[in-house]
Amino acid sequence: MDEPAPRTARERARVELTRAILERAEQQLAEVGPAALSLRAVARDLGMASSAVYRYVDSRDALLTLLLVAGYDDLADALEASQRPEDDLGRRWHALGHALRDWARAQPHRWALLYGSPVPGYAAPETTVGPATRVVAPFLRLLQDRQTAGVEAGAEAGDEGRGRTPEPALAQALLPVSSALADAGHGPVIEAGRTADGLAAWSALVGAVSLELFGHFNQAVLDYDLWFAHLLGRLETTLGG
Amino acid sequence: MDEPAPRTARERARVELTRAILERAEQQLAEVGPAALSLRAVARDLGMASSAVYRYVDSRDALLTLLLVAGYDDLADALEASQRPEDDLGRRWHALGHALRDWARAQPHRWALLYGSPVPGYAAPETTVGPATRVVAPFLRLLQDRQTAGVEAGAEAGDEGRGRTPEPALAQALLPVSSALADAGHGPVIEAGRTADGLAAWSALVGAVSLELFGHFNQAVLDYDLWFAHLLGRLETTLGG
DNA sequence: ACAACTTCGAGAGCACTGCTCTCGAAACCG
DNA sequence: CGGTTTCGAGAGCAGTGCTCTCGAAGTTGT
Structure with missing residues (x-):
């Protein structure tokens, strides 16, 4: 995984x-935001000519990519660290949710870099999809464990259970998510309905954290902690908690 | 609301x-993104000196603010236009959701400007909170109508109904949202549980649209239309559909 | 050990950005 | 018509990403 060895x-x-x-760029990112990240400023702080850093980093976008994968990896580490196998499913869910939000609140610039609007003119290369899926993996594993533990899926299946939306089509549309872990050799394929509910919960988490961090709840929600804890509880019942 | 009259x-x-x-800036926004929006380029396209546009716009940030409120207003218009009073509550909910997603897909740059990461070093001024609340208003109105129509709130209240989280605290935390419409003289205060469920649904919508538009579902969800329709259905049952 | 080769740091330079200032030419108003 | 305000244009400042060149290091093979 690492380079051979500095001989x-x-x-x-x-x-x-x-x-x-990298370290200085991370600090700059925290201070001025992703779009204002300046290679020259990094060079200046390091006491070297601006042209010299181009020996180490291909371009500003390449630097952004490095910060991006570092961010994904760090978040994935934090999520994994929140999971203790001896905890029950409900506790693990809440731990996962709070770990996500705590990480984002501790370093909002990184959250913005990962899940905010993409930097203009910058297309994330293939290198980023790996670490990005690492973030979702703990959530998928939780879905999987719920399934093998025999927890029934979320509440009543809703009206589309009465034959409106053909279940197979949805299952096909979400197949890459359902079988992501299984393809990697870990556990069974996740049922379609469960996968859909999981994606919905994931969307709600990302949305809630983003709305809070980006200030869209500014004069609306007075107690963020309370609100988020309540949200986690509601999502848990949705998932069949 | 408008300036008096050009005499x-x-x-x-x-x-x-x-x-x-404004028009040219909007085009630029669509082409190069918010952070790369250049006042000089706007001036160039308009055939005037870069310094001349400063007679009309205070700064680049002021221009961004103008685009921001224009975006909120346009989105709010689209949402309101989707609502037909003769429709039942379920139909109105789906119309609202699809209107939101369609608007975002039609002009992703504007969605990114409104709900993506905030432009670095730019703090949205007071002028923007008015139009921003206009966007949420149709959703609140729908919650209100559900309440007055006597539709029972979402599914089972969950385990925190068993006295864990004191309901009054949550109600207090979400009071500005619950009473936003009522304070404006329209209808009753929305019950706390309903408000919470509405905020959760709103978070899920914003999250789902952002994740789709920002490419986080790229190799995960194969059929976005199908997935989003399913999500709307699930959220509807959560809201007591 | 020495020559051949590669890597590196620094500086100059290009084209671009936001923004300020000045200055002469318009347009407005009494 | 004269005084006042508004306007457009240009020059200029400080900053950006990035490229190129050039001399000084470090590395390697013989």
Whole structure:
């Protein structure tokens, strides 16, 4: 996963400098936001010429990509760390939700970078899809565990259960999500209805965190903690908690 | 609501030019995104010196604010236009949801401007909260109508109904939302549980639309239309559909 | 150990940005 | 018609991403 080994002094200096650049860029990101991230400022803070950093980073967009995957990885780590196998499913769900929100509140700039509007003219390359799926994986695993534990799916199936929307079509549309973990060799395929409910819960979480962090609840919700805890509870019953 | 009336030729030219600037800025926004919006480019396209546009727009941020309130207003118009009083509550809900998503898909740059990460260093001024609440108003009205029609609130109240979270605290935390319409002289205060469920549904909608538009469902969901329709149905049962 | 080769840092430079200031030419008003 | 305000244009400042060149290091093979 890591580069082989810094043998020569040059390679040592190289990995060290790239690390310093990354670190300084992360600080800049926190201070001025993603779109105002300036390669020149990073160079200035590091005491080197602006042109020198181009030896280590291809372009500003490449730097953004590095920060992006670092962000995904860090968030995924935080989510995984919140999961203790001895906890029951409900506790794990709440831990997951709170870990997501806490991470986002602790470093809102990173949340904005990951789940806010994409930086204009910047298309995230393939490198980012791997870490991005790592974030969703703990949620999928929870869905899976609910299924194998035999917890019945969310509440009543709703009116579209009466034959309106053909279930197979939805199952087909969500197949990549349902079978993501199974394809990786971990556990069974998740049932379509469960997958849909999970995606809905995921959407609600991302929406709630974004709305809070981006200030859209500013004079609307007075107690964010209380509101989010309530939301987690409601989503849990939706998932068949 | 509008300026009095352009009496002199100068005033006529002024409103005309500001309109042209706004229009051109909107096009630029669609082409290069919010953060890359350039006042100089707008001036260039309009055949005037870059310094001349500063006679009409205070700063780049002020221009962004104008685009912001124009976006909120346009979205609010679209949502209101989707509501036909003769429709039943379920139909109105689906119309509202689809109107939101359709508007966002038709002009993703505007959606990103409104609900994506805030432009760095830019703090939305007071002018924007009015139009922003206009967007949520149709959803609140629907909640209100459900309440007066006597539709029971969402499914089972969940485990926190067993006395864990004191209901009054949540009601207090969401009071500004519950009483927003009532304070404006329209209809009753919305019950706390209903308000919470409405906010949850709103979060899910914003999250789903953002995740779709920002490419986070790229290799996950194969049929966006089908998925979103299903989501609307599920949220409807959550709301007591 | 020394020459050949590669990597690196620094500086100049290009085209671009937001924004300010000045200055002469219009348009307005009494 | 004269005084006042508004306007457009240009120059200029400080900043940006990025490219190119050039001399100084470090690395490698013989």
